[in-house]
Amino acid sequence: MAAVEAGLRQPRHRLHRDNNRQAWKMSAYRVHNVQRIDTIPVISGAPMSHGGTGSAITIDNLTKTFPAPGSGKEFVVIQDVSLTVDEGKFVSLVGPSGCGKSTLLNVIAGIESYDSGSVTIHPKAGRTGAEPRIAYVFQSPRLLNWLTVENNIHFVLEAQKVPRQRWRELVAKKLEMVGLAGQERNYPLNLSGGMQQRVAIARALAIEPDILLMDEPFSHLDAITARKMRFDLMEILASAKPTILFVTHDLAEAVFLSDNIYMMSTKPARIFKRVAIDIARPRKPEDETILDLEKTLVRDFFSVVEAND
Amino acid sequence: MASKLNTIGLRVGSIVALLLLWWAASKLMNDAEVLPGPLAIASTILKDLHTPGPEGESPYFDIGITLARIFVTFFASMIAGTGIGLAMGLNRLCERSLLALIPLMLTMPTILMVFVAIMWFGYSEAGALVAVMAVVTPLVAVNMYEGTRAMDKSLIDMAVTFKAGRYLLLRNVYIPQLMPYIFSAFRYAFGQTWKIVALAETFGLKFGIGYMFFFWFQQFDITQTLAWIMMFVFLMLVLEHGVFARLESRAFAWRSSSLARGRA
Numbered sequence: 001m002a003a004v005e006a007g008l009r010q011p012r013h014r015l016h017r018d019n020n021r022q023a024w025k026m027s028a029y030r031v032h033n034v035q036r037i038d039t040i041p042v043i044s045g046a047p048m049s050h051g052g053t054g055s056a057i058t059i060d061n062l063t064k065t066f067p068a069p070g071s072g073k074e075f076v077v078i079q080d081v082s083l084t085v086d087e088g089k090f091v092s093l094v095g096p097s098g099c100g101k102s103t104l105l106n107v108i109a110g111i112e113s114y115d116s117g118s119v120t121i122h123p124k125a126g127r128t129g130a131e132p133r134i135a136y137v138f139q140s141p142r143l144l145n146w147l148t149v150e151n152n153i154h155f156v157l158e159a160q161k162v163p164r165q166r167w168r169e170l171v172a173k174k175l176e177m178v179g180l181a182g183q184e185r186n187y188p189l190n191l192s193g194g195m196q197q198r199v200a201i202a203r204a205l206a207i208e209p210d211i212l213l214m215d216e217p218f219s220h221l222d223a224i225t226a227r228k229m230r231f232d233l234m235e236i237l238a239s240a241k242p243t244i245l246f247v248t249h250d251l252a253e254a255v256f257l258s259d260n261i262y263m264m265s266t267k268p269a270r271i272f273k274r275v276a277i278d279i280a281r282p283r284k285p286e287d288e289t290i291l292d293l294e295k296t297l298v299r300d301f302f303s304v305v306e307a308n309d
Numbered sequence: 310m311a312s313k314l315n316t317i318g319l320r321v322g323s324i325v326a327l328l329l330l331w332w333a334a335s336k337l338m339n340d341a342e343v344l345p346g347p348l349a350i351a352s353t354i355l356k357d358l359h360t361p362g363p364e365g366e367s368p369y370f371d372i373g374i375t376l377a378r379i380f381v382t383f384f385a386s387m388i389a390g391t392g393i394g395l396a397m398g399l400n401r402l403c404e405r406s407l408l409a410l411i412p413l414m415l416t417m418p419t420i421l422m423v424f425v426a427i428m429w430f431g432y433s434e435a436g437a438l439v440a441v442m443a444v445v446t447p448l449v450a451v452n453m454y455e456g457t458r459a460m461d462k463s464l465i466d467m468a469v470t471f472k473a474g475r476y477l478l479l480r481n482v483y484i485p486q487l488m489p490y491i492f493s494a495f496r497y498a499f500g501q502t503w504k505i506v507a508l509a510e511t512f513g514l515k516f517g518i519g520y521m522f523f524f525w526f527q528q529f530d531i532t533q534t535l536a537w538i539m540m541f542v543f544l545m546l547v548l549e550h551g552v553f554a555r556l557e558s559r560a561f562a563w564r565s566s567s568l569a570r571g572r573a
Contacts, residue, residue, distance in 0.1 A: 109470045134470065142467040146485040146563045155481055159473035187563045207471070 055122060056132075056211055056243035057085040057108065062117035064103065076268040077103050078114070083262055083271060085211075085245055087124065090237065092246045092254035092261045094297075096305060100269030101247045102139075105213050108245065109136050124210045124243075133160060135209035135242075137217045141196040143188040149175070149199050150184035153206045160207045174202040177236050194225040201233070205240055212242040216249065227285070230256060234282065251301065255294045256285050263297070265304050272304050345532045353536040363524050366516060372544070375506060375517040378434070382441035383502040387495065389442060390449025394494075397450065398457025407450075414447035419505060427513045437509040445501050449494045456490030457483075492557050496549065503545050518544075 061080050068075040077100045085091045093101045106112040108119060123132040135156075143152050153171045162170070175181050178198040188196050197217060204212055218226035230253065237244070248254050254261050255277060263273040275297065279289055328347050335346035345353075358368050396403040423440045430436035460483065468482050510519025511526075518541045525533035 106466075111466050111469055136467070136470040138463070138467065140463070142463055144464065144481055144485065146488075147481065155468075155473070155477065156471040159468070159471045159477055189563065 054087045055084045056087040056089075056124070057083075057245060058118075058120045058122070059083050059104075059108075060118045060120075062104070062107065062114055062119065064100075064107065064112070064114040078107075079268040079270050080117070081269065081271055082117075083274075085243055085260075087122075087243050088241055089259045090244045090246065090257055092248055092258040093264055094248055094251055094254045094261055094301075095264030095269065096266050097249055099264050099266035101264055102215050104269065105136075105215050105245065105247050108211075109134060109213055121211065132210040133207050134211045134213065135204035135207050137197075137200050137204045137212065137214045139216045139219055141188070141193075141200040143196055143199055143203075145188050148185050148187055149180070149191075152188065152199060153203050156203055156207055162207065170206045170208075171202075174206045175199075177205065177240070178202045179232065194221050194229065197221065197229065198232075201236070205236070205242075208240075209242050212244045214244060214246045216247055218253070219248070219250070226253075230285075233257070238281075251297050252285065252290075252294050255290050255297065256283055261297070263301060263304075273300060342531060345535065349532060350536050350539055353532050354540055357533070357536055357540075362516075362521060364516070368521075371517055371521050372540070375510065375519065375541070376544070378437055378506045378510075378514075378517065379499075379503050382438050382506065383445070383499055385438065386442045386445035386502070387449055387498055390446040390494065390498070391453050391491070393446065394450040394453025395457060397454045404454075411447050411451055414443070415451070417443070419444050419501070420508065423505060423508050423512060427509070432513040432515065434514070437506060437514060440509055441502050441505045444505055445498045448501060449498050452490050452494035452497070453487065456487040459490075460486045488560055492553075492560065496553055499549065499553070503541075507541065 060082050062078055062082070063076065063080055064078040065074040065076050067073070081104065083091075083093075093104065095101045103112060107114050108121070121132045121134070144155060147155060150171050153174065154167055157167050157170065171184060172181070175183060178201050180195060180198050180202065183191070183195075183199075188199060191199065197220075201217070218229050221229065234257065246254070246257060258277050261275045261277065262271050263275065264270065265272050275293075277293065279287070279293075283290060332346050332348070335341075335344045335349075338344050341349065360368065362368060362371055393403075393407065397407050398404070422443050426436040426440035426443070430439060464482055464486070465478070468478050473482070506517075507519040507522075510517035511523045514520060518537055522534060522537040522541070525537060
């Protein structure tokens with residue numbers, strides 16, 4: 001029953017307006033397991049630490065625990081994480097596999113609960129009143145294989161209540177962006193893995209998100225396809241311009257794509273370093289400055305991770 | 310394409326082989342009172358289709374009433390079973406309370422259920438309905454319940470992050486994932502239904518193919534008995550392979566979809 005149980009009992013965060021700050025806050029509550037849901041709102045009223053008016057996501061002292069199986073003890077997955085993502089920026093979370101960075105993304109997406117701290121999402125400047133739109137690109141495409149490419153995009157447009165008369169234009173525009181014009185009526189299983197992931201990106205962009213969450217979106221692809229996709233992503237984002245929070249374990253990828261990198265250590269997930277990447281765009285992955293920075297960061301990374309072990 | 314022709318060839322071939330075997334056996338036995346040949350049966354069927362039954366009813370009335378009984382009881386138990394199965398999969402209270410009952414219902418021997426239903430409801434249509442529902446509903450429920458358990462949680466998560474509502478989730482995420490289970494429940498339930506209806510007609514109901522079969526059984530006429538059995542089998546084969554198989558291949562077009570189909 002586990003899959004369905006959990007699926008249907010999603011801890012849905014209610015976004016509620018914080019009128020003083022023109023922002024949307026999520027109410028936090030604990031979920032011990034799927035059978036028992038206690039709602040203990042623990043929103044901290046703490047002001048944003050580094051966020052100004054231009055921040056899109058602000059996370060303050062976020063902590064999340066899971067009950068450790070059997071022992072009845074709590075296992076800390078995320079500890080005291082604070083971070084800010086400025087509007088229109090590309091921010092990466094880099095850490096070893098299993099460090100809880102995907103969990104953090106799920107918390108922001110509202111499909112996982114947390115124990116304490118706060119998550120605040122600000123709608124794009126000029127889009128007042130509406131709930132901020134969050135889109136998610138997962139590790140695997142997660143397409144509905146029984147629907148055509150076009151209907152997969154219609155699915156999220158309908159979910160987000162985008163007026164029907166805009167659908168045709170949005171589908172055409174976004175498929176064109178990801179290089180899949182003309183594939184509207186095709187079924188996902190006829191497409192290669194890379195193309196399926198492109199559909200997933202087009203689907204995410206179609207709702208014109210304020211915030212785009214990406215969880216290692218290229219890690220399932222072969223190196224050559226992934227490289228091509230990274231270039232294309234840069235090009236797409238130059239025009240679409242959402243705020244991006246990108247999770248990866250690949251430092252080279254993070255340095256190439258990001259404006260800022262948060263480096264995370266494992267067990268529990270903690271942020272130990274924030275790096276600004278001030279390298280002009282368009283970038284080349286083999287650029288000296290990029291390679292040098294990557295080397296330095298790799299060194300930092302291992303010194304922290306190994307010290308932890 | 311070639312392999313498709315091959316499978317059709319094999320199917321036809323095996324049926325022809327069985328008929329030949331039957332024919333040879335009847336020739337060897339050389340006693341129409343024990344094993345009439347396939348040709349004798351075929352001509353009896355053709356003759357029966359023009360001969361009124363023991364109550365002066367048309368043979369088509371007997372066939373029609375059997376089909377009507379099958380369809381009514383089948384759909385009633387499909388609907389009940391699907392509802393119960395989904396409720397079990399999607400609601401924890403239903404799951405806990407019904408999970409213990411299902412094996413109890415499943416272990417009840419079908420033939421006994423028919424007798425019990427006849428004792429309760431007499432020789433009436435209600436008896437057939439209750440017998441079928443008592444046997445088929447839990448089968449369908451179990452299948453649908455398994456279907457809900459096998460659903461892909463990652464797709465549900467995806468839909469939830471994009472804020473898909475209940476209806477959208479049901480229509481585009483749950484139901485398509487349940488389709489294979491719906492179809493297998495459909496086929497299995499149908500097979501069970503017609504067997505129970507035949508049984509109920511044989512033992513208790515007035516009119517129907519099973520009734521005719523029992524009528525000729527009482528006369529100890531093997532040719533007629535076999536003729537009515539074959540009529541029944543033939544009808545059910547047509548329904549299963551002609552109707553259900555077609556529906557199924559349409560529902561799963563996306564699996565084997567070629568580019569050409571996708572663009573059509």
